[in-house]
Amino acid sequence: MQQVMRILAACAPAVEVGKVPQGILRVIPIIGGRFEGEKLRGTVLNVGAEHLASKRKRTCLCKIFAENGRRCCHSN
Structure with missing residues (x-):
């Protein structure tokens, strides 16, 4: 896997x-930011949110998928 960009997102409070089977579900509104990589750069729009399920505070389960359904990133 190759990193193609870095995203710096500004977020509103969660x-x-x-409760969900994976833990506590929190929604974090994305209110702006920027992204940049070797061949691309741009602005993050304030039209989305991150949905996180966590078992404890300060931890989360995060899965990112590409448009074709392949997993790009997984952290926990």
Whole structure:
């Protein structure tokens, strides 16, 4: 896997949705930012949010998929 860009996102405070099988679901609104890489750069728009399921505070499960369905990143 090759890194193609770095994203610096500005986020609003998290909103706790409630319990799910993976832990506590929180939604974090993305309110702007920027991204840049060797061949691309641009602005992050304020039209999305990150959905995180976590078992404990300060930890989260994060999966990122490409448009073709292949997993790009997985952290926990």
